[in-house]
Amino acid sequence: MALINLKINGKAHSVDVEEDTPLLWVLRDHLGLVGTKYSCGIAQCGACTVHRNGEAMFSCITPAASLTEDEITTIEGLSENGDHPVQKAWAEVDVAQCGYCQAGQIMNASAFLEKNPKPSMEEIDEAMNRNICRCGTYHKIREAVAMAANSK
Amino acid sequence: MSCDSPKMEVLSTEEVLANAKNFNAFLSIAPSGDIVIYSPNPELGQNIKTSFPMVVAEELDADWSKVRVLQANLDTDKFERQLTGGSGAMPHSWERLRKAGATAKYLLVAAAAKKWEVSADELNTSEGIIYHKASGKKIGYGEVANDAALLTAPDEIPLKDKKDFKIIGTPVKNVENGAIFTGEPLFGLDFYREGMLHAMIQRAPFGMKIKSIDDAAAKNVDGVKDVITFENSVAVVGTSTWPLMKAKKLLNVEYEPEGKVESSADHDEIFKDLLVNGKAEVKREDGNVNAAFKNAAQVVSAEYQCPFLSHSPMEPMNFFAHVQADKVELVGPTQTPERARSTAAEISGIAPENITVEITRLGGGFGRRLSADYVAEAVHVSKMMNAPVKLTWSREDDLTGGAYRPAVRYRFEAALDADGNMTGYKLRGVGMNAGNSTREHNFPAGAVDNLLIENVNYESSITTNAWRAPITNFLAYAEQSFLDEVALAAKKDPVDFRLELMEKAKANPVGGELQYNVDRMIGVTKVAAEKSNWGKNPNVKQGFSVYFSHRTYVAQVADIEMENGTPTLKKIHVITDCGMVVNPTGANHQVRGGVVDGMGHAMYGNLTFEGGLPTQTNFDKYRLIRMKEVPAVDTYYVDSGFDPTGLGEPCLPPTGGAIANAIFSATERRLRSQPFIDQKEFQDLNLGIKRA
Numbered sequence: 001m002a003l004i005n006l007k008i009n010g011k012a013h014s015v016d017v018e019e020d021t022p023l024l025w026v027l028r029d030h031l032g033l034v035g036t037k038y039s040c041g042i043a044q045c046g047a048c049t050v051h052r053n054g055e056a057m058f059s060c061i062t063p064a065a066s067l068t069e070d071e072i073t074t075i076e077g078l079s080e081n082g083d084h085p086v087q088k089a090w091a092e093v094d095v096a097q098c099g100y101c102q103a104g105q106i107m108n109a110s111a112f113l114e115k116n117p118k119p120s121m122e123e124i125d126e127a128m129n130r131n132i133c134r135c136g137t138y139h140k141i142r143e144a145v146a147m148a149a150n151s152k
Numbered sequence: 153m154s155c156d157s158p159k160m161e162v163l164s165t166e167e168v169l170a171n172a173k174n175f176n177a178f179l180s181i182a183p184s185g186d187i188v189i190y191s192p193n194p195e196l197g198q199n200i201k202t203s204f205p206m207v208v209a210e211e212l213d214a215d216w217s218k219v220r221v222l223q224a225n226l227d228t229d230k231f232e233r234q235l236t237g238g239s240g241a242m243p244h245s246w247e248r249l250r251k252a253g254a255t256a257k258y259l260l261v262a263a264a265a266k267k268w269e270v271s272a273d274e275l276n277t278s279e280g281i282i283y284h285k286a287s288g289k290k291i292g293y294g295e296v297a298n299d300a301a302l303l304t305a306p307d308e309i310p311l312k313d314k315k316d317f318k319i320i321g322t323p324v325k326n327v328e329n330g331a332i333f334t335g336e337p338l339f340g341l342d343f344y345r346e347g348m349l350h351a352m353i354q355r356a357p358f359g360m361k362i363k364s365i366d367d368a369a370a371k372n373v374d375g376v377k378d379v380i381t382f383e384n385s386v387a388v389v390g391t392s393t394w395p396l397m398k399a400k401k402l403l404n405v406e407y408e409p410e411g412k413v414e415s416s417a418d419h420d421e422i423f424k425d426l427l428v429n430g431k432a433e434v435k436r437e438d439g440n441v442n443a444a445f446k447n448a449a450q451v452v453s454a455e456y457q458c459p460f461l462s463h464s465p466m467e468p469m470n471f472f473a474h475v476q477a478d479k480v481e482l483v484g485p486t487q488t489p490e491r492a493r494s495t496a497a498e499i500s501g502i503a504p505e506n507i508t509v510e511i512t513r514l515g516g517g518f519g520r521r522l523s524a525d526y527v528a529e530a531v532h533v534s535k536m537m538n539a540p541v542k543l544t545w546s547r548e549d550d551l552t553g554g555a556y557r558p559a560v561r562y563r564f565e566a567a568l569d570a571d572g573n574m575t576g577y578k579l580r581g582v583g584m585n586a587g588n589s590t591r592e593h594n595f596p597a598g599a600v601d602n603l604l605i606e607n608v609n610y611e612s613s614i615t616t617n618a619w620r621a622p623i624t625n626f627l628a629y630a631e632q633s634f635l636d637e638v639a640l641a642a643k644k645d646p647v648d649f650r651l652e653l654m655e656k657a658k659a660n661p662v663g664g665e666l667q668y669n670v671d672r673m674i675g676v677t678k679v680a681a682e683k684s685n686w687g688k689n690p691n692v693k694q695g696f697s698v699y700f701s702h703r704t705y706v707a708q709v710a711d712i713e714m715e716n717g718t719p720t721l722k723k724i725h726v727i728t729d730c731g732m733v734v735n736p737t738g739a740n741h742q743v744r745g746g747v748v749d750g751m752g753h754a755m756y757g758n759l760t761f762e763g764g765l766p767t768q769t770n771f772d773k774y775r776l777i778r779m780k781e782v783p784a785v786d787t788y789y790v791d792s793g794f795d796p797t798g799l800g801e802p803c804l805p806p807t808g809g810a811i812a813n814a815i816f817s818a819t820e821r822r823l824r825s826q827p828f829i830d831q832k833e834f835q836d837l838n839l840g841i842k843r844a
Contacts (some may be wrong), residue, residue, distance in 0.1 A: 017392075017394075018374060018375070018394065018395065020394075020398075021394045022394065023530045025392065025393050025394040025630035028342075028393070029392040029393055029394070030392065032344070033335070033336070034335070034337045034341075034342040034344075035335015035336070036335070037339075037341070037466070037467070037515075038341065038393075038468070038549060039466045039467070039468065039515075039704075040547045040770055040771045041397075041547055041627070041770075042770050042771070044770065044771035044772050045466070047466060056514070057436075060457065074335065075333075075334065075335035076334065076335045078334075079259060079334075082330055082333055082334040087333045090328070090329070090333050090584060091329050091333060094323075094329065094737050095487075096197075096326045096328075096329060096332050096333075097197030097198070097199065097325055097745055098196055098197030098465070098466070098467075098513070098514060098515050098516045098517075099197065099326075099328065099513065099743050100339060100466040100515030100516060101466050102332050102333060103332075103333075103335045106333060119429070121843075125779050125780045126613055128779045129778050129779045129780045131316055131779070132466070132771065132778060133466075133777050133779075134464060134516050134518075134749075134776060135197045135466075135467045135516060135741075135745050136467055136744055136745040136746075136747070136748025136749055136752075136777070136782070137741065137744075137745070138748060138778075138779045139744055139781045139782070139784075139785065140741070141779065142779065147462075147651060150255070151370075
């Protein structure tokens with residue numbers, strides 16, 4: 001076990017966990033931040049996506065110990081009042097079915113649009129292909145990302 | 153509410169409930185005018201949590217913006233059929249929900265009438281306000297709620313005329329959006345209780361039992377509290393999830409055969425054998441198939457096969473149980489909370505009335521959470537550890553843990569006369585723990601003079617469970633693809649061929665009354681042909697499919713265009729007759745979701761077995777459909793005037809057939825097995841997928 005210092009959503013945290021503990025489990029089991037989801041644990045599905053210094057990152061395979069110098073943003077910290085343009089677009093388009101994958105979708109989309117503010121539909125498909133939605137909300141996700149891009 | 157009205161203080165749900173008057177199991181109204189509607193059925197993305205309250209609010213004539221929805225816990229006194237499955241929630245509860253809203257409105261109006269000393273029929277309601285036209289008086293529901301709750305309503309309350317619906321039939325956003333998009337704790341996996349232990353389980357391969365356990369290394373992992381054994385399972389218990397994932401990998405459990413230890417090669421042999429030699433149960437027999445086939449001008453036959461599939465909801469199995477001396481507390485994702493309770497009662501020895509079940513939001517179900525196997529595990533561990541326990545399944549556990557969609561092989565045969573009429577039809581289904589692998593009374597039964605449907609069930613050691621649109625999720629594809637093969641042999645257009653059969657069934661149903669509404673089936677077929685410009689565009693190669701399941705009729709046409717010599721799947725038209733559409737947004741989700749689900753599994757999904765275990769243990773090998781692999785899906789609803797039927801499942805079954813038939817139309821390659829990508833006939837097709 002080791003004391004690991006992290007900066008998450010602008011706040012400093014200190015957690016006492018095994019060095020190899022992925023950020024995902026630090027967030028969920030130790031910091032009460034359950035918005036970031038577990039689904040595959042091997043960086044195949046995107047449900048665990050957070051921002052590391054603004055870039056989308058799979059938290060299920062990244063040891064928290066490697067992130068002590070980084071600014072981590074989770075879905076809980078993406079906006080003050082759920083009003084990030086991507087969240088607003090998601091609500092406007094009514095994207096979700098079960099909702100379990102959507103935090104990861106939103107985190108991927110928001111990081112993507114930061115880097116590529118005016119993407120083509122093909123670029124949206126390419127970027128969002130990282131995230132699996134088992135319920136099949138893909139048509140809506142695509143529409144919402146395009147809407148968020150147009151809203152900025 | 154006008155833009156000028158003063159900003160109302162927003163009450164918390166607790167504050168609302170503290171002062172609310174309860175009108176019935178579904179509905180409470182507070183003096184503030186805020187309304188709480190309880191949604192009893194487990195929510196797994198079908199959005200019943202929005203559509204049920206819509207129905208109540210409609211008959212109540214509520215202001216939807218004042219409605220809050222809460223998930224009800226298990227309560228068999230207050231609610232009937234508190235489960236999610238069979239696409240049955242809406243049709244089952246339609247009347248009940250309407251009555252609940254209408255009765256409350258009746259009482260509110262009666263209270264206002266009493267207060268104003270006028271007759272109730274001088275009053276009318278709109279968006280939570282009662283009006284007396286004659287005097288210009290008006291009053292909000294909240295102000296008369298307390299009085300209304302003291303009155304009694306008659307048994308018969310008139311319901312609204314559907315044409316007066318203001319909420320039902322309009323797109324209403326998911327009531328849980330805010331919480332979902334900001335990562336609030338909603339799902340079973342998000343449930344934490346101070347002081348609880350975590351548990352994960354190592355299960356035996358199918359057909360095997362524990363021979364020996366070496367848990368020394370596992371116990372040594374920091375964060376592991378204990379390793380315990382029950383039935384054929386070994387549980388690692390500790391203070392958080394990650395240590396348990398590591399500990400599980402360090403467990404050394406030896407297994408030995410107890411029953412059949414199967415591999416996919418075994419299954420192949422079993423299917424071959426049972427299709428010919430299996431003891432078949434006759435499910436339906438009309439006319440004389442032997443004579444029909446003997447006298448046939450042409451016989452068409454084909455075999456179709458589907459693999460075992462995992463449900464793979466994004467949220468893996470998990471459950472919280474706290475077994476105490478005199479009660480049990482259960483919290484988690486279940487499609488069958490009553491089964492969860494009875495399972496816990498059996499294991500703990502505690503009476504059901506002392507067991508509570510809080511139903512969390514489900515991160516997908518697809519039928520997997522109809523089973524209470526993971527509930528049983530949580531209860532066992534909690535009881536043995538004498539502590540509150542949250543059990544988590546890893547994705548590997550989920551993919552290898554059974555309760556699969558069964559593998560099935562079908563043999564179809566059709567007899568055609570000289571004019572291309574199908575005079576005989578035979579189907580033998582061999583299923584692995586599939587129960588009845590056929591739907592013997594569904595079309596084309598009733599349309600064929602000589603028909604024989606048989607079933608052979610093989611008891612595999614691999615466990616199965618209802619998978620979205622059980623049996624029809626594959627049977628529909630196989631049947632609709634086979635009917636295209638027959639149409640081709642008969643030299644008839646696939647849609648015309650089916651319409652002829654349907655008209656025949658309508659005019660002269662074979663074997664007694666049809667168990668499907670052939671008019672509705674003809675209806676969606678014709679609309680599908682029209683909407684897709686069937687056969688009109690030589691550059692668009694199309695495939696047709698139509699199926700009736702779960703009270704709903706769905707026809708699909710898949711469009712493939714050749715782009716630079718490559719067949720490209722661009723669009724699927726879906727024509728649905730589900731009676732009245734309650735929430736168009738929700739409906740579109742279920743239609744598209746069902747099609748994406750059907751397509752993804754037809755194209756990619758596969759579980760192969762070696763030594764009693766699947767080879768595919770995570771999403772790197774078990775392929776789920778992704779964003780780039782989805783064509784456009786156009787939805788259209790036929791208004792047949794019926795009350796709402798379900799949509800959770802019916803749009804899935806026709807999908808595989810529509811796509812396979814379109815692929816044949818474009819390439820002359822017949823796909824008789826799923827997943828398509830593993831078929832020899834598919835290998836060099838280079839099928840592109842591009843949203844039209």
